[in-house]
Structure formats: structure tokens, C-alpha cells
Amino acid sequence: MKINIQRQSVVTYDVDVEGATLLEMLNEIKRSQDPSLAYSSGCRSSVCGSCSVRVNGREVLACSYHAKDGDLVEPLRNAVLLRDLVVDMxxxxxxxxxxxxxxxxxxxxxxxxxxxxxxxxxxxxxxxxxxxxxxxxxxxxxxxxxxxxxxxxxxxxxxxxxxxxxxxxxxxxxxxxxxxxxxxxxxxxxxxxxxxxxxxxxxxxxxxxxxxxxxxxxxxxxxxxxxxxxxx
Structure with a gap:
């Protein structure tokens, strides 16, 4: 499954994980492919709100959204970008x-x-x-x-x-x-x-x-x- 992540440019990652949440995909990318990837997460239960990002132009919680092949993941808008998917709120x-x-x-x-x-x-x-x-x-x-x-x-x-x-x-x-x-x-x-x-x-x-x-x-x-x- 390919996931596209907006960093300084769009970077495509090929992740061999099916049926996973976006947060699980990000964790796998960071663990096995790119430890420099930056994103926010907390409770992993849709309670803290810290993992919010945009997927295909729509705001979602990464811990509850199930990733699909070809998804484009971007940081939230209207906030100062700190790094990758992390913004200053x-x-x-x-x-x-x-x-x-x-x-x-x-x-x-x-x-x-x-x-x-x-x-x-x-x-x-x-x-x-x-x-x-x-x-x-x-x-x-x-x-x-x-x-x-x-x-x-x-x-x-x-x-x-x-x-x-x-x-x-x-x-x-x-x-x-x-x-x-x-x-x-x-x-x-x-x-x-x-x-x-x-x-x-x-x-x-x-x-x-x-x-x-x-x-x-x-x-x-x-x-x-x-x-x-x-x-x-």
C-alpha cells in the first residue's frame, strides 16, 4: 500500500500493512523506513485530538482513519508548520x-x-x-x-x-x-x-x-x- 505524505515535498512510502489505521501506518513508516518522519499522537483512542491531520483534503484523526492506497496526508491548515505533519496550535x-x-x-x-x-x-x-x-x-x-x-x-x-x-x-x-x-x-x-x-x-x-x-x-x-x- 502506498501512502503519500506532504513534507518539504510529497514523499511516497510503500508499506506492507493492510487494514491499519493511518497512525499505525505512520508508526510503521517511522519504525522501519524513515525515523525522521514527524507527526503527533497521544491516546490512540480518538480522545486527545493530537493526531489530527488532513487526508485527501479532509481533516481526520489519524488514530481512527483507516488508510487507503494512494492517500495523500498533509498537516492541518491555518497553523504554523513546525515539521512534516506537526503544526503549532x-x-x-x-x-x-x-x-x-x-x-x-x-x-x-x-x-x-x-x-x-x-x-x-x-x-x-x-x-x-x-x-x-x-x-x-x-x-x-x-x-x-x-x-x-x-x-x-x-x-x-x-x-x-x-x-x-x-x-x-x-x-x-x-x-x-x-x-x-x-x-x-x-x-x-x-x-x-x-x-x-x-x-x-x-x-x-x-x-x-x-x-x-x-x-x-x-x-x-x-x-x-x-x-x-x-x-x-
Whole structure:
């Protein structure tokens, strides 16, 4: 079986292993053919997210993807390439701070119903693989976009009944945030946990409207008559 790996150029390896995961193939290449090959891995159980790469143009976890003859393996996009299939994820993680993607303060004496407890359970399953970050096309035109990775985490806390100041988080995602997303759904397609960042961003937009925000691009469709009254 031949596997093509994007390094400084595309290198083809012939591996005598069938039915293996991509991570097992990479391990075999490193063990028996090329010890210089660099890639990331951790739990080998689709839990840690560290082995995410692109195969044939689609983000996958190497430990769960079963390799096929002729596959092209590349590093994640929208991140600084360190070596071979290893990228620096500091930029992706830094957007969490800009988006205030954490529990800032807990309201006192709040009791949670069963529905409250499960409303953001799926978002809490994020394994930080950054597949959505890599798949997002917005970074081609806006490198400061907060991105699906961080915006899903914002919704996780905005939707938490115990969060005492959700407005501060909504305020933080108005610039380079919820209105910059194209709602293309690429992030949802590649998420190994089945999280829909697109849906979360739509809910953040609705919540933004409740706090008096609106899509700034709407202003581009307006104008005014000679008397100064607005055109809608």
C-alpha cells in the first residue's frame, strides 16, 4: 500500500500493512523506513485530538482513519508548520482568550434542571483537535477570525445557566466573530465529535440580537434619500 505524505515535498512510502489505521501506518513508516518522519499522537483512542491531520483534503484523526492506497496526508491548515505533519496550535488556542471562552463567574443559588445540565453537553465533548479550525475557509481572508473552535466554546458558557455575565462574552465575539462566519458548515462536517459549530454560531447570533447587536453588513445595503431618511 502506498501512502503519500506532504513534507518539504510529497514523499511516497510503500508499506506492507493492510487494514491499519493511518497512525499505525505512520508508526510503521517511522519504525522501519524513515525515523525522521514527524507527526503527533497521544491516546490512540480518538480522545486527545493530537493526531489530527488532513487526508485527501479532509481533516481526520489519524488514530481512527483507516488508510487507503494512494492517500495523500498533509498537516492541518491555518497553523504554523513546525515539521512534516506537526503544526503549532498556539494561534488557534489564543483565540479562546480573545473570545473569553471560559466560565467567568458563577451566579449564586442557581439550580439546574435536567434540561439545563444537558443543553451544552455536546459542546463540552470538544477534544481540542482543531479540525474545525483547519477546515474553516474564513482564515483565507481574515486571519483574526475567532473561528469555530473558540465560538463553540463561547456558546458552551453563554448557554450555561450558571454564567452570571453572558453579555461580556457576547460583547467579545462581535469583532472578527459571529458575523464573520460564512455558515459554510465545513467545521461541522469534519468534527470527530459531531459538534456543529455552525449551529452554535447561529445561536450566538440570535443571542447577540437579544443584546442589541446586528450583522454589521446589513448597513452596506442601506442608503438615504435626499432628505436624509434611511433606505431599507
Amino acid at each position: 498556539d494561534m488557534a488556542y489564543s483565540f479562546n482568550a480573545k473570545a473569553k471562552a471560559w466560565q467567568s463567574s458563577l451566579a449564586e443559588n442557581v439550580s439546574l434542571s435536567i434540561e439545563n445540565q444537558y443543553i451544552n453537553e455536546l459542546q463540552s465533548d470538544c477534544i481540542l483537535c482543531a479540525s474545525c479550525y483547519s477546515a474553516c475557509p474564513v482564515y483565507a481572508v481574515n486571519s483574526e477570525f475567532l473561528g469555530p473552535f473558540s465560538l463553540t466554546r463561547v456558546w458552551r458558557y453563554v448557554s450555561d445557566k450558571r454564567e452570571s455575565n453572558p453579555k461580556s462574552k457576547i460583547d467579545a465575539v462581535q469583532t472578527n466573530g459571529v458575523w464573520d462566519c460564512t455558515l459554510c458548515n465545513e467545521c461541522t462536517i469534519v468534527c470527530p465529535q459531531g459538534i456543529s459549530s455552525k449551529a452554535d454560531i447561529e445561536k450566538l447570533r440570535a443571542k447577540s440580537s437579544m443584546f442589541g447587536y446586528m450583522d454589521p453588513s446589513f448597513g452596506n445595503f442601506g442608503g438615504s434619500f435626499n432628505d436624509g431618511s434611511p433606505v431599507f
